[in-house]
Amino acid sequence: MNSTSISGLQQVLEGGDFAVTAECGPPRGANTQVVQKKGELLRGNVDAVNVTDNQTAIVRMSSIAASASLLQMGLEPVMQMVCRDRNRIALQSDILGAYALGLRNILCLSGDHQSFGSQPDSMNVFDIDSMNLIRMVRTMRDDGLDMSGFKLDQAPRMFIGAAANPFADPFEYRVIRLAKKIEAGADFIQTQCIYNMDRFKEWMHMAREEGLTEKVYILAGVTPLKSVGMARFMDSKVAGMDIPEETIQRMASVPKENAAAEGIKICLETIAELRDIQGVSGIHLMAIEWEEKVAEIIEAANLLPRPAF
Amino acid sequence: MIVGEQKPIAEIKAMVAPYNKVLILGCGTCVKTCFAGGEDEAAVLTSALRLAFKKDGKNIEIETQTIERQCEDGFIKESAAAVSRNEAVLSLACGAGVQDMARRFPVTPVLPGVNTTFIGVLEKQGLFTEECLGCGHCELAVFGGVCPVTRCSKKLLNGPCGxxxxxxxxxxxxxxxAWQLIIARLTALGQMDNLRTYIPPKDWRTSHAGGPRKLVREDHII
Known part of the structure; x- marks a missing residue:
């Protein structure tokens, strides 16, 4: 491993390889075998596995624990951390703990609002926002200081990720926000799932114009559609998702039994197009509860073998 | 203003049921403006409760009064005679009024007839919206007069979420x-640069997070 790289993911990105990461949602229970099974499906097919933090505000095994479990298997986890459930004290404490367990990648997020989840009667925290979180992790890493300015006896060295959604409004502010996240300390960016390629290209164009792609690695988010129902649901019900009507129609135009294959075909076309966009450093494949398809998609996209680190 | 909403009649009825003589006390400022606990609402509630208890065959004496404010001792005093004639007070003030009444009348049960909802405005007829969290450190100048702490569901200070x-x-x-509103407003004011700069984490000590708050005005202490 390159001695200056904090993590394997960083090494792949710095090496110039088109990176591939995938998602792993921890189970709604304490069974680590579920995590291990998902991990085995991803092994060798991806550079890193992104572990969600109570996504959609539904209680699951913690991101830190599931990430540590994947790490024990020899995989490279990216631990997600949201501001919804922890105040700044807990965030810093968990980052120290995560580093102590061997985790080296973090994705800093605000978090889905709890009103989407299974416990909408809960209180949220949002003590700090994702921008503050990014800067906090960077200060802990680079200056070895916690938020009070206290000198930590060992700095947690994390490769810092942040999210960007080119499809949310107001569009004109999206690149300014990306610039702010980079300025705050983001090393890599993971985008929302891309279906509206025109809008994504426009956003990338604006990012290049601002010189942002020189400063950050952008992992383009892709999610294969399983059915037209899923496409419609995601477009209308999932926050920040934009699926063009023509994509929905394409999913609707094939017989039901071929819909999944069509979804994968669309996904492969998207990946091919993304590889040609200047400034896109890799993909983040979110095959939601469909991890068994990741190997097939990555292979069909000619992205195997993955580089060793 | 402080916006409130009258509690459901069934809940109010259950609260006052143990008493034979009850004072319904309206409040003539904020809750009057939002049609939750002013003179008119106190009168309507009195009739409704009388009817409800009569239907159950229970005789309950209800007296009704409205004072200007239940959060100010000078006005609270005006209710003292009526309070002394009754076993309990159903206050239609906000939570501050209910507690100030309770402080003033230590042996009289003071019951809340209103749910205090938020500090807000009448945006249009029939619509009240929350505008201020009372965080204790106003930063509206940066955000063009639209508060992200109150009006963004995630209290984001550095731009809209996805x-x-x-x-x-x-x-x-x-x-x-809220962020769409902030951006529209700052664009109109030509102050979008405000949003290019990093806004540090909020110091919540001035908010309720710092514990129950007090404001001491030395210049007003006699």
């Missing part, structure tokens, strides 16, 4: 995205 769409918040199509 859930903002068509000007609406991800939590509901009925909720405006």
């Amino acid at each position: 859930g903002s769409r068509d000007g609406k918040c991800e939590i509901s199509p009925d909720t405006d995205c």
